[in-house]
Amino acid sequence: MTRQLDPVTFEVLKNAFANLVDQMAEQILRTCYSFVIYSRDFSNALCDAQGNTVMQGTQDIAVHVGTLHLTAKAVLETFGDDINPGDVFIVNDPYTGGTHFCDTRIVRPVFYDGEMIAMMLSNGHWADVGGTVPGSFDVNAKNHYGEGMRITPVKIWDRGKYRFDVANMMVANMRIPEERLGDLRAQNEATRVGETQLLRLVEKYGKDTVLQAFNECQDYVERVAKAKISELPQGTWETVDYIDQDPEVGDGLIPIKVKMTIEGDKINYDLTGSHSYIGCFLNSGGGASLSAIVAGTKTFFPDIPLNAGFYRVVNAVLPEDSVVNAPWPVAVTGFCSGAYEKIMNAIFELWSHVIPERALACSFNLEYLLIGGWDKRQDSENFFMWYDWMAGGHGGRSSKDGSNCTAPLFGVGLSVQPCEGQERLSPVLTTSHCIATDSGGPGKYRGGCGVEKGGTVLDSAGTVMSYCCDRGRSITWGIFGGLPSIPHSVRLNPGTDKERNLGTIFSNVPINVGDSFTRPSAGGGGLGDPIERDPKAVLEDVIDGYVSVERARKDYGVIISVIDEDLCHYVVDEEETDKKRKYIRTNRKVWLAEEPAFVREKYLDGEIDQLDLIRRYGVILDWHNNELLPETTREFRAMLQKRSAAYWA
C-alpha cells in the first residue's frame, strides 16, 4: 500500500482515531456496573471492515492487546453476509481468539451508505459470568463446562432490535444479572460513541479518505516498528520460564520455552518445546498467548501506537495442544496467572539482552483472591463477592530499582480497590494493606516491593475462598546476577494453632466467621549482583523498612547497626561489610550445590529461614507440609545458575 494522504490529513485522522477510542473508554468508565471494569479491566478498539485493528485505546489493558481483532474476525466468519446496519454482537469465546469468559466483547459494525466500513469493539471484564465458583474462576476446572457461560458470536441487537430474550437467557446464567445488563448497556453505548465519532469523520473527510487512513495507520505502525527493529542486533535468544506445577502431577515445574529471532526487520517467536496443557485452568489459549507476545514486545517499543501493523512484524509459533495453545474444551480461565505472564516475563528477559539499557527482571505474578457467600450483617441478606487483587513489585532495572507496589504486568492500568469500599460491600475486615518488608528480590538494583494484605471474615454464611495465583515455586526471579523475591501463598488463621498454608491455587475452601487470612504479593526480581549494591542504598532501604537489618546482612552482606530507631539513625559498619561480602562471595556457589535434603533439615531446625532456602540454597519445599520437592528444586537451581550465579564475579 502506498501513501496517498498528505501528512497533515494523515496525522489528523490518526489522532482522531485514537481520540475516538479513548472517548469510548471514558464512556465505559463512567457508566459501568462491574467493579472489575471500573478498576480499568477493559479495552476498546476500532477495526477496519476486515477486522484488523486500526487503533486501540491508549490506556487499555495489556492482556487484551492483540486479541480484539481475532474477535472481530470471528464475528465476520460466523455471520458472513448476514451482517446488517443496526446489528450488535456479543462474544466471550476464548477458543476463537478471546481471552477468558469474563472478558465479554460487544462488537458493532459501522455502516455508511449501506456499506460496512468498520467495526467498533468494546471488551469489559464482567464480574461474573456464571459457573460453579463466584467470579467464574474455578481453579480446579479441567474443561470449560463448569467455568461459566460461553458465548460464541451472537446477535444481541438484530437490525436495531434488542434481543431481550437472548440477553435474559444469558444473564439468567450469571450472578447478579441486573448488573450484567448494566455492563452490556455501558459497553454498547461505548461502541455507539465510537460509531458516531467515526461517521462524523466520514462526513467531513469522505469515506475514501477515512478508509485510506485505516490502511495508512497500519502501514505507519508497521514502518515505525520495522525501522526500529532494523537497527537492532540480529540473532537468536532463548529462555524458559515456569508455571509452578500441574496439580494433577505434583512435583515438577511446567516449562514455557521462548526462542526469539530478530532477522532483518521482523521478530519471530517460537514457543516450541513448551509443556503440553495441564490439569488446571492456568493454560492459555492461542489468542491470549499471542497477546502476551505482542504486549511483551511492545514494552520495549513504548512509543509505537498499537494496531494490526504491529502484528505484521511479530510472528509467533505456538505448539498445538500445549500450555500456551490449549485446545477446546481445556480450561483456560486462569491464563493470566498462568502461561500469560510467564511468556511476558520470558520476553522481557530476552529483550534485556538485546537492549540492556531497558532491561527488566521478572515482575510479580498476577494473583486474585475470591471470597463469596451470604452477607449476614445487620439489615443485609445479599450474596457478596469479595474479589481482590493486589499490587506487587516489578523487576529491577539496569539503572534503578524496580517499581514498588505497581499493578500486574497483564495490565498496569488496573487499579486496586479501596479497602473502605470493600468493607462497605462485603463482611470482610481488612487488617493490613502494606508493603511486605524484604519482598523485593535482592540485586545491585533491587526488585520493587510487594504488598501484604490480610483480613478477617465477619458475619456471613456459606462462605468459601478461592485463589488464582502462581509462583509459589517458580519464584519471581532476578537477572544478570540478581536474586528471587518471595513465594506466593495464602495463609489461613496465621499465627494461631489453626494456621494452614493453602498454597497458590485452590477453590471453594469453606471459611468460618472469625477466620483470618493473609497473603503477600511478590516483589520484583533483582537485577545485578546484590553484593555490588551501594551500601548507602541498602542503608536507605533499611531506614524505610523496605529491607530488614537481617536481610541487609544476608542478601547484601551489608552490616547495619541501629543507633536510635526513633530518630531513624542507622549506620553501615564498613569493615564488617567488607568481611561479610567476601564471605558470601567465597561461599555462595557452594551453598547453591548443597544437598537439598540436608538444607531442608537446617530449615526444619530453624537454623535457616524460608528466604535463605530460596535465595541462598535454591531449595523449594511444598510449603503446605515442608516436604522436599526434588525435581522442582533441581529445575529451580538450574534457573538460578543461569540467571544469577553465572553473573557473579
Next chain:
Amino acid sequence: MSSFNKHEQFNANGLTKIMGGKKLSKYRVAVDVGGTFTDVFIFNEENGDIKVTKTPSTPSNPGQGILNGLDKAEVPLSEVTLFSHGTTVGTNALITRRLPPTALVTTEGFRDVIEIRRSTKPDLWDAYKDVAPPYIRRRDRLEVKERVDYDGNIVTPLDEEEARQLGAVLKKRGMEAVAICFMNSYANPEHELRMKEILQEELPDAFICTSAEVLPEIFEHERFSTTVVNAVLGPVAGKYLKKLTGHLREKGYQGEVLVLHCGGGVMTAETVSQCAARIASSGIAAGAISTSYIAKLCGYQNAMGLDMGGTSTDISLMYEGNIRITKDWAIEYGYPIMFPSIEILTIGAGGGSEAWIDEGKSLRNGPQSAGADPGPVCYNKGGTMPTNTDANLVLGRLNTKILGGAISLDKESAEKVIAEKIAQPFNFSTVEAANAIIKVANANMCDALKLISVRRGYDPREFALVAFGGAGSLHAAHLAQEMEIPVVIVPPFPGITSAMGCLLVDVRHDLSKTYLADVNKVKVEDLEREYEDLEAQAQKLLEEENTPTERMQLLRFLEMRYVGQWRSLSVPVSRPINSLEEAIETFHNEHQREYAFANRDQAVQIYGLHVAAIGTVPKPNLKKYPKEGSAKEGFIGTRQVYFEEAGGFVAAKIYDRAKIPAGATFEGPAIVEQLDSTVVVPPGVSVEVDEYLNIIMRIGKRG
C-alpha cells in the same frame, strides 16, 4: 511598563465601599505568579486606569517577585483596597519535595496506603517511567493501634499509651506537620480527633490535620492523599503568606491578602492553612475565571477558554454560566487532591512547540518545546528545531518585529530551518511545510478541545471560544472553523488576562461528605440537618474571614448515581430542601447529557453532600465605550499573509489594536497586532470590536 493609552482604559463604576479598605483607597491589585513571569494587574477604581507589569518570578522567595512587580508599577500600597493573587508556591513545593518535616500517623496495617495508591501508572507501556514518590517517606509514616468499621463502630479502641509514645517520637524528630489518617474515619472521626488532642499536647507548635476534618469522604487513598497534601502545604502556605502579608503591611496595605484556590474562589490568609491543599494549583484557575467573565460580558453563557503560551495551552469550559469543576485532579499522578477544582486540560502545545518527523515519516508537533530559552529558531538564540512561532513568521502571520519592536524575529533563519527539517523530506515548498506545521498544531489543540467538549456531551456549535495568552489568538479562528465554533473572543490584553481573573472571584469554600442513602428511603429532614451542619462549618470559615452576613451565599449540591454504578454526578438542590424530585429529575437529565442515556426506571442513590460557601467580593465594573469608531483609525498597512483557504499569499490588512475603537468592523484576511499578542483573522471571518474593546470574530461555515 507603561500604562495603556486612553483607548485601552477600563473604568470603575464609582465603587467606594470595598472589603477591608479605607475610603481614600482606590486601587485593586491582582497578581499572577507564574513559573517564569509575575504579572501584576492594577485597576484604578476612580479613573479606570489599568496598569500592568511583568517581572521575572523569584521562585526561591516568591513574595519578592510580587513586591518587585508592585514597585515597578509604582502603586502606593496604602491606597490599595484589595490584593488578590494566584501563586505557584504550593505547586513548586510539592514538585521539588521541598516540604517541611511531616509525619503521617495512621491505623496499624495501613502505613503504605499512600505509597500503594491505586497501583496504576499513567504510562502503561514504558517500564522505565515511574510514578513520583509519595510526599511523606515511609520512615515518617507511623502506625497506632485503633480500628473503626465501615459503619463507624469501634472495632479496636485507640491505644492511647502508644499514641503518646508516638507523639514523643515525632517530637524528637522535630515534625512541623502531621497528617492523621485513620481507616473509616469519615464514618466516625472520634479516634482521629483524640489522636490530634494527644499530639497537640506533645507538639504544640506543629500543624496537625485529620482526614475527617479535611475531607470526610469514603476511600482511604483519596482521603489520605488529600490530607497529606494539606499537611505538607499548611506550613508552606502559612509561612509564605505571613511573610508576604508582613511585607505588604510594611508598605501600607491594610486589607486582606487573598489567595486564589483551585476551586475558582479566593481564600484569606486566615483560612488558607486549614485548606492548604486547595492552593496546590492556585494560579491555574485564573484563566478559566477570566474566560467565564469575558464570555458573559459578551453575552455568552457557554464558552471554552484557550490560554496558549510558549510551551503549553490550558483549556477550560463553561456551560450555562458555570465553569466545569472536577474532583479528579492532582499535581502529580497518583496523589489525588479531592477538593473541587476548576477543570483545566493542559496540553504540550505552545508557540515554542517543535515540529519533527518521526521514524514512521509522520509529521508531529510537540510536546517538546524550545520554550523561552533557546526559544524558536527565529529568535536567533540557538534554537535548532522549527517551532510554531517560526511557521507563523514564515506564513506572514507574525510580524518580524514584536513586543512593540523590542524583539526582532529573523524570518530567514525560520525559512531555512523549515525548508531543511520539514519541507525537503516531504517534497514540500517551505511555505507548504510551514502551513502543514500549523495545521498539525491546530489539530492537536482541536483534539484537546474535543476532549473537554464533545467527549463530555457538549456541542461546540453552542459555544464561544475565548482566546488569550501570547499565542491563543494566532490560532483561535482556525480552531473555531475546524470545530464549528461560531464565535471567537479576544480580550483587550491577552497577555495579562489570567492575572485579571484574580479580581473577578469571590471568597469560596467547598465542604463535602460521603452520605450513602437510597432516594426512596432517605428522610428529607435528615438530609436537611446534614446540610445545616455543613453550612454551619462553612459559615464559621466565612466569619473568620470577616465576611459580612449580607455577602454570604450558601449553595447546596447532591451527588447521585444509579444503584450499582461506580461514578456519581453532582446536581444542585434547593435550600432548604422541599423535595428530592427536582434533584432526581436533574440527575436523569445530566446523565442523559453526559453519558447519552438515562434510565428513569432504575433506582437512584445519594452518594454525597456538598456545600459551597461564598463571600461575594465586589468586582470591577468595566466601562462601556460608545460603538462609534471605525476600523480605519487602526489601519496601518497591508502585508502578504498565507492562507491556504485563499489559495496562498494574499494581501491582508494590518491593524494596530491600540488604535482600533469600539464599534469598528472589518473582514478577514487581516492581522491585528498589539504589544503582547497577534490576532489572525482568516478570509471570510468578520470582526467587530465591542463596547469593552473585545475583538469578536464571527466564523462563517467552512467550505
